[in-house]
Structure formats: structure tokens, C-alpha cells
Amino acid sequence: MATPSAQMDGRDLPPRPEKPAKPARYISKFRPFVKHEAEKNKSRWKTMGPAKVAVPSPKDFLQKHSKEPKLPPRKKEQNSKKPPALSVPRRTDRPVMGIQSKKNFINTNAVAAIRGVPKKPQPFCVDTRQGDKYLLETSGLAPKYIKKKDYGVTPKYVARRNEERKRAKEEYEASILEDLKKKAxxxxxxxxxxxxxxxxxxxxxxxxxxxxxxxxxxxxxxxxxxxxxxxxxxxxxxxxxxxxxxxxxxxxxxx
Structure with a gap:
């Protein structure tokens, strides 16, 4: 019989099962071509931002009216011809007598003010003691419709409807008389x-x-x-x- 020390020896133990080797991972033969196309069409800065951003200068600040559209220069300015300076009369100068303007606005305004009709205030309707008011013309209380030219005139469609009704009544009465004559x-x-x-x-x-x-x-x-x-x-x-x-x-x- 084998001794206990001999049983503990590893030579009598069963061998460990060997693990099967994994097959090699599949790699497509088009992998380099696809990688090259992806790197070619990809913009790296769209996802991560530009590598270096230029810091604006303090001198290039936004000025007033800097973004407004500017008109092209005038032709006179292009020809470097300045307009003549306006001569302002002095306080001691006297106007030339005998020259009248086309229209005397002072007299015209005075005559218009004298002959003009004073403006009438708009009539209001007050319905509460607190002074709540509204225009009388749009309230429906002013009888303005009686001043219309066609006020009280029967509308055309009503007259046409009445004529049709009268004609239908006459035709009905004529048919009734005819039936009575037949049954007389x-x-x-x-x-x-x-x-x-x-x-x-x-x-x-x-x-x-x-x-x-x-x-x-x-x-x-x-x-x-x-x-x-x-x-x-x-x-x-x-x-x-x-x-x-x-x-x-x-x-x-x-x-």
C-alpha cells in the first residue's frame, strides 16, 4: 500500500485539461482603406474645437455705428471740390426792400384762423358715476342710421321675395278655382x-x-x-x- 506521503505527491494526480487556444480575431482586409477614408473626410476641429484661438486685440473693440452701411462718397467730394460756404447775414444788415416771397404764410395762417370753423368736441356717453365714458357714435345710442339715403326703403331681396310669394299665391288660387270649376x-x-x-x-x-x-x-x-x-x-x-x-x-x- 502507498504511504500518505506518496499520495500527496503530484505524480499520481490526473493531468489538468488543456484550454483550447482561441482563434485569431477576424480583421477585414478593407480596414486600412476605411480608416484612411474616415481620417480624410473628418474635420477634427468640429468636435474638439480649433487647436489655437486668436485672442482679439484690445484696440479692435466694437465702435458705435461701425456695422451700419456706409453710403458711397459724393461725386463732388471725389473731385475734391468743396461747396461754397453759406453766407449768414449779420445782425446789422438790413433786408432788401421791394422783394416779396411767393406766399405770405403769416397772413395766410391768420386768415385761416379767423375764418376757420372751431373744432367740435367728440360727444361722449357716461354710464357710471365714476366717470366711465365711451364714444356716443359707436355706442349705438345715437340715431345715425336714420340719416342714410336708403333709410326706410325696402331692400331689393325683400321686394323680390314678396313678389315671388304673391305670384305663388295667385297661382295656387287659380289652380283651386280651376279644380272647383271642374268639380262644380x-x-x-x-x-x-x-x-x-x-x-x-x-x-x-x-x-x-x-x-x-x-x-x-x-x-x-x-x-x-x-x-x-x-x-x-x-x-x-x-x-x-x-x-x-x-x-x-x-x-x-x-x-
Whole structure:
């Protein structure tokens, strides 16, 4: 048997597993070309600022009206010809008499002030005791609309609408009259009245003959109904004959 010291020796332990080697990292063959293009098109100062900034001089401060546009020099100044100096009259000099200006502004203003109409104050409307006021013209309280030329005149669209309404009413009344004429009662002449009366009497005689020809014994429903129908017809014929005989003027409706 192996001693404890022999067991602790490393020669009897199992070997450590070897780690597999990592493959080489992939590097594109276009890497140098891409790097060169990126460095070529990149402006370094856009992200980090310029390397050195020129400090402005104290003498180059912003002066007043320095940025305003300047007019080009005049032609007279370019020709180095100065305008003649204005001669100011002295206090002891007297004006030349007999020369008048085109317009006497003093007299004109005096006449305008004398003949002018004084300016009227604008009328106000005060609605509170604190003195709150507003213009009377725009308040709606001044009757300025009655001074208009077309005040009280019916507008054209209202007159046109009234004419259309009147025309529509006339057309409606004309159509109603026409319908009433069509549905008006017609008066029977004496000859037509006589003919109608004779026809009714003849019909009554035929119905009376049929009624008298009924059997004495009426024992069925059909016979009873036939008898009632004849009686009703005779009664209506009698009423019509009596109405025609009582009235000489008879009117009938046009269908």
C-alpha cells in the first residue's frame, strides 16, 4: 500500500485539461482603406474645437455705428471740390426792400384762423358715476342710421321675395278655382230630368213585379236575403222618385 506521503505527491494526480487556444480575431482586409477614408473626410476641429484661438486685440473693440452701411462718397467730394460756404447775414444788415416771397404764410395762417370753423368736441356717453365714458357714435345710442339715403326703403331681396310669394299665391288660387270649376255641380235640364224620372219609375215597376213574384212561403236563408234586397231597392227608388218630383231644379256632381 502507498504511504500518505506518496499520495500527496503530484505524480499520481490526473493531468489538468488543456484550454483550447482561441482563434485569431477576424480583421477585414478593407480596414486600412476605411480608416484612411474616415481620417480624410473628418474635420477634427468640429468636435474638439480649433487647436489655437486668436485672442482679439484690445484696440479692435466694437465702435458705435461701425456695422451700419456706409453710403458711397459724393461725386463732388471725389473731385475734391468743396461747396461754397453759406453766407449768414449779420445782425446789422438790413433786408432788401421791394422783394416779396411767393406766399405770405403769416397772413395766410391768420386768415385761416379767423375764418376757420372751431373744432367740435367728440360727444361722449357716461354710464357710471365714476366717470366711465365711451364714444356716443359707436355706442349705438345715437340715431345715425336714420340719416342714410336708403333709410326706410325696402331692400331689393325683400321686394323680390314678396313678389315671388304673391305670384305663388295667385297661382295656387287659380289652380283651386280651376279644380272647383271642374268639380262644380251640373244642372239637369227638363228633358234630362223627365228621362231620369221615367227610368226610375220603370226600374221601380220591374223591381215591384219581381217582388210580387216571390213565393208565399219563405223558409230558406237565400229567399229571406233576396226579399230584403228587393225591399231595400224599392225603398231607395221611391226616395229618388219623390225627390225628383218635389224639386224642379236638380244638380249633379261632375265626375
Amino acid at each position: 255641380m251640373k244642372k239637369l235640364s227638363d228633358e234630362e230630368r223627365t228621362n231620369v224620372l221615367q227610368a226610375l219609375k220603370k226600374n221601380w215597376q220591374e223591381t215591384q213585379r219581381e217582388y210580387l213574384g216571390l213565393s208565399v212561403v219563405i223558409d230558406t236563408m237565400h229567399k229571406k236575403m233576396h226579399k230584403q234586397r228587393l225591399e231595400l231597392k224599392l225603398k231607395e227608388l221611391e226616395q229618388d222618385i219623390q225627390a225628383l218630383e218635389m224639386h224642379e231644379d236638380v244638380y249633379i256632381a261632375n265626375e
